[in-house]
Amino acid sequence: MRVTRRQFLRTSTAALGVGLLGGCAAAMQGDFMPKGGKRVVVVGGGWGGATAAKYLRLGDPSIEVVLLEPNKEFISCPFSNLVLSGVRTLPSLTISYDGLRAHGVKVLHAPAVAIEPEIQRVRVGEGFLQYDRLIVSPGVDFIFEQIDGAGQGERVVHAWKAGDQTVTLAHQLQSMPDGDVFVLTVPPVAFRCPPGPYERTSQIAWYLKTNKPKSKLIVLDANQNIVSKTGLFRAAWKAYPNIDYRASNKVTKVDFGERVVTTEFGDRVKFDVLNLIPPQRAGAIALRSGLGGDDQRWCPVDHVTYESTKARNIHVIGDATTGLPVPKSGNVANSMGKITAHAVTRLLAGKPPVPMPPGNTCYSWVSDREAIAVVNAYKIENNKVVQIEQKLTPAQSPQVAQNAVGWAQSIWHDMLG
Amino acid sequence: MTTNLTRLSMAVVALASVVLAAGVAVAGPLDHPGYVKSATCSACHGFAGASRSDTMPVLAGMDAAYIKKALQDYASGKRVSPEMEPFAKQALQLGVDDVAGYFASQKKAPTPVTADPAAVARGRTAAATCAGCHGADGKGDPSKQIPDLRGQPPGYLRNQMMLFKADRRSPGDANLKAIKTLMKTVPDQTFADLAAYYSSQR
Numbered sequence A: 001m002r003v004t005r006r007q008f009l010r011t012s013t014a015a016l017g018v019g020l021l022g023g024c025a026a027a028m029q030g031d032f033m034p035k036g037g038k039r040v041v042v043v044g045g046g047w048g049g050a051t052a053a054k055y056l057r058l059g060d061p062s063i064e065v066v067l068l069e070p071n072k073e074f075i076s077c078p079f080s081n082l083v084l085s086g087v088r089t090l091p092s093l094t095i096s097y098d099g100l101r102a103h104g105v106k107v108l109h110a111p112a113v114a115i116e117p118e119i120q121r122v123r124v125g126e127g128f129l130q131y132d133r134l135i136v137s138p139g140v141d142f143i144f145e146q147i148d149g150a151g152q153g154e155r156v157v158h159a160w161k162a163g164d165q166t167v168t169l170a171h172q173l174q175s176m177p178d179g180d181v182f183v184l185t186v187p188p189v190a191f192r193c194p195p196g197p198y199e200r201t202s203q204i205a206w207y208l209k210t211n212k213p214k215s216k217l218i219v220l221d222a223n224q225n226i227v228s229k230t231g232l233f234r235a236a237w238k239a240y241p242n243i244d245y246r247a248s249n250k251v252t253k254v255d256f257g258e259r260v261v262t263t264e265f266g267d268r269v270k271f272d273v274l275n276l277i278p279p280q281r282a283g284a285i286a287l288r289s290g291l292g293g294d295d296q297r298w299c300p301v302d303h304v305t306y307e308s309t310k311a312r313n314i315h316v317i318g319d320a321t322t323g324l325p326v327p328k329s330g331n332v333a334n335s336m337g338k339i340t341a342h343a344v345t346r347l348l349a350g351k352p353p354v355p356m357p358p359g360n361t362c363y364s365w366v367s368d369r370e371a372i373a374v375v376n377a378y379k380i381e382n383n384k385v386v387q388i389e390q391k392l393t394p395a396q397s398p399q400v401a402q403n404a405v406g407w408a409q410s411i412w413h414d415m416l417g
Numbered sequence B: 001m002t003t004n005l006t007r008l009s010m011a012v013v014a015l016a017s018v019v020l021a022a023g024v025a026v027a028g029p030l031d032h033p034g035y036v037k038s039a040t041c042s043a044c045h046g047f048a049g050a051s052r053s054d055t056m057p058v059l060a061g062m063d064a065a066y067i068k069k070a071l072q073d074y075a076s077g078k079r080v081s082p083e084m085e086p087f088a089k090q091a092l093q094l095g096v097d098d099v100a101g102y103f104a105s106q107k108k109a110p111t112p113v114t115a116d117p118a119a120v121a122r123g124r125t126a127a128a129t130c131a132g133c134h135g136a137d138g139k140g141d142p143s144k145q146i147p148d149l150r151g152q153p154p155g156y157l158r159n160q161m162m163l164f165k166a167d168r169r170s171p172g173d174a175n176l177k178a179i180k181t182l183m184k185t186v187p188d189q190t191f192a193d194l195a196a197y198y199s200s201q202r
């Protein structure tokens, strides 16, 4: 069935307008915030979008910056695996958008419903916003269709977007009887945060070892091996004989009634608590606006400006992008936010963009007090992002964990402070 | 009163439009030529090097020659840091003088991490042996590439002292023999006091 664009706009506007916006929808009609001077609209106030919004204002305060973000507060995915093990609380990872407001960013708590590239408008509620440049940082959405029995994800606990789901999973883990089986499923690459599932494995295993010694953790990984920091995770897991790690075990079916997942080879695995991390693609708004590449999964971009190769004046950053030799990490999204803000500021002033390379550091906690890290630095060569070097910490240590805390404090402030 | 205010604000408006008309733009926080080469650093060191955490050193207002030396030492692997080695190489490729100049030109931003006053008092006494090189308050001496310790986060300072003591910062460097020999004589518990003292100095 092909849905025409107009039909789609009509139905999705109606659905989102009533469902998500509630009372606000009435106020957002027509050109509800007419554009004066130069305006950049940012879609998504996560790692990429919040950074871009702030740095646009730092770079050129004459630019009006409107940020669309349905969530009232920012909640960090980095460190959220520590909420599962009870080492951190969700409030300690929750940050207000007031810092962005203080920089003069106009924060609207509403989703972008559709993008109209030809006329440079974003649909919001019943109305629209005009832009000179648009920055899209919608993160990921889940491909529930690839898991038989997952429906639209109604009963899936993924905890792969920090928030209510994180609290639900923490509660399920912490209230499960000693001796019960926890099953964690890892999707095939590419997914948000390559080391994330293995950090989570470590946290759950640490928690079970400490609190429920008769329980075990079965990890069903669709990939052939641990995707990131393989040796360091393997070394850390020596302390956790309660982990049953099974590579090349792609889960294709779930039965919530029988409490069984099935792999592509037909193996059935029983669970008491299930953390199903589904396969992922770019946030829906990007794909439905025609920003997806040939795979219709991720969005190709220019490596210097992050302008979409599919639409002019629209830049895509963060997890939604593809084609760069970088992981889908918060640190990379933060880098892209700064680089794109700078490029957009220059382009709006009629100046050529300056090539700026991104950087990445991913810390992973392997117990309540020790962490490991992978560090990537990049350069720009012939207008492409090229890796200079990747470096791992030699071993897990409390010092690396302390550096992780320092990184989080700095980068959260860099985004939202 | 009202008239005065009105007159004042009119003057401000007039002044502003003169400035705008003349096209004079005040340099913004991202206009330093080193900014575009240093954008990845703020993820750990804070915006413009104003670190907010206990572990990441403040770079804002640091002596440019010392920053350059530190980056060269990290890049060559002489000063070992898995985090800094790739980023030091990035800075060297982009232009280390611009990067160092960017941070050196920032207003010094002392750490927001506060130190325990009792520890500061103990540290002040213990710091007598360090004053010969670092000065009484820890100001250092750029001409000898002795770093300014004032306002650095206490956790960072303490950690560096431990690394000197164990010969894990620039191992085997002949120039650092004196400081390392000295550190070996300092009991581990005193490092926190010394760190608190220097961190609290402005």
Ligand SMILES: Cc1cc2nc3c(=O)[nH]c(=O)nc-3n(C[C@H](O)[C@H](O)[C@H](O)COP(=O)(O)OP(=O)(O)OC[C@H]3O[C@@H](n4cnc5c(N)ncnc54)[C@H](O)[C@@H]3O)c2cc1C
Pocket (backbone or CB within 6 Å): A043, A044, A045, A046, A047, A048, A049, A068, A069, A070, A071, A076, A077, A078, A079, A080, A081, A110, A111, A112, A113, A137, A138, A139, A140, A159, A160, A161, A162, A192, A193, A196, A283, A284, A285, A317, A318, A319, A320, A328, A329, A330, A331, A332, A333, A361, A362, A363, A364
């Ligand atoms: C458990 C876990 C641990 C992680 N740990 C780390 C780590 O230690 N280090 C690290 O660097 N990275 C880590 N990550 C990865 C990191 O969270 C992501 O890479 C990062 O969030 C990507 O930023 P983004 O801006 O692309 O997306 P997000 O941060 O997800 O932001 C997207 C935002 O867009 C909003 N949005 C979506 N659609 C719309 C719409 N139509 N209109 C308006 N707004 C919309 C969403 O509400 C969301 O706020 C981790 C991830 C997970 C799940």
